[in-house]
Amino acid sequence: MAILTTDALNFARAHIENFYDSDFFPKSIEFAALWHHWDKVLAELTSKNVGKIWVTLPRVMAVPKPRIGYRVVHQLEPVDALVYTALAAEVTDQVEAARIPADLKVACSYRFLKADGSFFAGGNGWMDFVDKTEQLSQKYAFVLTTDITDFYNQVGLHRLNNAIEHADAGLKSWADDIEKLITVINGKVSQGVPVGPAASIVMSEALMIDIDQFTQNAGLEHTRYVDDFRIFANSEAILNAFLERLTKYLYENHRLTLSAEKTRIQAAKDFVAKYLNNEPTQKKGAVLKQLAVFNPYSDEYEEPDPDVDEEAQHEDTVNQVMSVVGDVIKAGVLDLGLARSVIRTAKHNHVVELANLLLANFGFFSPVINDMVLYLHKITDDAVATKIVGALCEVVASPTLDNELVRFWTEWYVSQHNSLLTNPTINKFVFSGPNVENQALAAITQNNLSWVRDHKANIYNLGGWARRAVFNAARILPSDERKHWLKLCIENSPVILDRWVASWVLETA
Numbered sequence: 001m002a003i004l005t006t007d008a009l010n011f012a013r014a015h016i017e018n019f020y021d022s023d024f025f026p027k028s029i030e031f032a033a034l035w036h037h038w039d040k041v042l043a044e045l046t047s048k049n050v051g052k053i054w055v056t057l058p059r060v061m062a063v064p065k066p067r068i069g070y071r072v073v074h075q076l077e078p079v080d081a082l083v084y085t086a087l088a089a090e091v092t093d094q095v096e097a098a099r100i101p102a103d104l105k106v107a108c109s110y111r112f113l114k115a116d117g118s119f120f121a122g123g124n125g126w127m128d129f130v131d132k133t134e135q136l137s138q139k140y141a142f143v144l145t146t147d148i149t150d151f152y153n154q155v156g157l158h159r160l161n162n163a164i165e166h167a168d169a170g171l172k173s174w175a176d177d178i179e180k181l182i183t184v185i186n187g188k189v190s191q192g193v194p195v196g197p198a199a200s201i202v203m204s205e206a207l208m209i210d211i212d213q214f215t216q217n218a219g220l221e222h223t224r225y226v227d228d229f230r231i232f233a234n235s236e237a238i239l240n241a242f243l244e245r246l247t248k249y250l251y252e253n254h255r256l257t258l259s260a261e262k263t264r265i266q267a268a269k270d271f272v273a274k275y276l277n278n279e280p281t282q283k284k285g286a287v288l289k290q291l292a293v294f295n296p297y298s299d300e301y302e303e304p305d306p307d308v309d310e311e312a313q314h315e316d317t318v319n320q321v322m323s324v325v326g327d328v329i330k331a332g333v334l335d336l337g338l339a340r341s342v343i344r345t346a347k348h349n350h351v352v353e354l355a356n357l358l359l360a361n362f363g364f365f366s367p368v369i370n371d372m373v374l375y376l377h378k379i380t381d382d383a384v385a386t387k388i389v390g391a392l393c394e395v396v397a398s399p400t401l402d403n404e405l406v407r408f409w410t411e412w413y414v415s416q417h418n419s420l421l422t423n424p425t426i427n428k429f430v431f432s433g434p435n436v437e438n439q440a441l442a443a444i445t446q447n448n449l450s451w452v453r454d455h456k457a458n459i460y461n462l463g464g465w466a467r468r469a470v471f472n473a474a475r476i477l478p479s480d481e482r483k484h485w486l487k488l489c490i491e492n493s494p495v496i497l498d499r500w501v502a503s504w505v506l507e508t509a
Contacts, residue, residue, distance in 0.1 A: 028078055095209075142233055148256050322357070411439075
């Protein structure tokens with residue numbers, strides 16, 4: 001077993017501060033407490049082997065897919081998220097060095113370069129994937145396209161351990177700790193990596209190293225993005241024979257299977273015409289280039305041209321955003337990448353005009369609920385709230401909110417805007433719901449003293465997330481009452497994160 005380094009933990013802090021702990025959930029309040037007590041956190045996490053750090057089960061919900069069905073996603077407990085991110089940081093450089101060189105454009109997805117808390121300072125590699133596909137399509141007559149079924153949830157953890165050790169034999173102790181940590185996170189199941197943390201991208205790419213090598217050893221040129229393969233040859237028979245070998249290799253060495261629905265062999269020129277050079281795809285590419293430039297995490301934009309009239313530029317942005325969103329809706333099936341890009345552009349440029357259109361199509365955009373809510377949260381002030389409250393009341397009464405994750409995000413949003421909570425329908429939606437964390441946010445927003453007193457009386461009947469949310473809400477209690485109760489909680493709680501959160505509130509309220 002190994003001990004986390006201060007450098008790795010500092011990187012993990014910068015990563016979570018600058019980006020996220022899970023791509024599918026709001027960032028939890030506990031991280032502010034961890035940063036407040038950072039010296040204590042470092043001392044705790046560097047004082048013992050990783051295997052001795054207490055780990056708990058994550059939050060698990062399902063996000064809607066654009067057509068039908070759901071994808072299971074995770075949010076690790078805050079300390080676990082910090083440890084998992086730090087473990088990824090400990091192995092990232094060696095994993096990257098073991099991958100096929102980036103300039104060959106074979107393993108295109110997320111080439112690792114750590115900087116300022118980012119694992120992906122070199123970009124996400126999508127355009128390399130597209131460019132390599134076009135290049136190989138001109139060289140070969142046929143292409144095999146396939147991907148791995150439910151990849152993240154099917155990753156074998158012992159095989160992941162082996163892949164990390166293979167990248168560098170000196171990583172063996174880290175590989176063991178990563179396997180043990182994820183196994184505990186999975187409830188003792190030795191399969192699947194968490195969906196949501198960026199650290200899981202490091203794990204998935206480590207697992208793919210030998211699969212890329214297997215394809216190269218077969219003498220075939222290919223390009224790959226995450227688990228999406230495009231393999232080229234001048235003969236259908238050659239590709240079909242390789243497909244059989246790849247299917248067997250994946251099963252025998254990784255217990256992975258290929259998606260039958262997404263596997264096909266076709267003429268390379270037909271593939272390019274249908275998927276790369278058709279009018280919708282080209283229009284999408286042009287729109288993405290015009291809207292904004294994003295890093296693999298969220299919002300990183302080119303600086304505006306200082307010589308351009310800002311008001312005219314904003315009007316152009318508004319028109320383009322509204323036009324693109326209209327086209328996205330007309331398409332009938334949500335394009336995740338385009339939807340995320342245009343909503344983030346609207347958020348960055350404060351395009352308030354988009355709010356009612358999103359709310360009128362809330363169910364359609366629910367697969368990007370995180371981006372939609374973060375946009376609404378940023379643009380909402382009293383004036384905007386007045387304009388959207390009617391549409392929002394319709395949303396909270398709609399079947400779309402039956403989805404646990406969509407409801408959670410929506411509660412999180414309205415709980416932080418008093419101008420929305422004053423509406424009886426929205427207020428009831430939050431306080432009659434199942435999520436104590438969001439009710440606690442609403443209690444702080446509305447200075448709802450009775451709610452805090454009611455819940456602090458039953459604090460130890462609550463789960464960890466809810467319990468710490470009530471600690472945070474105690475900041476609205478009268479000072480003597482707050483100090484007495486929080487000191488009592490600090491003395492009696494066996495959970496170190498509870499104590500850190502309670503003392504953070506005690507010291508900052």
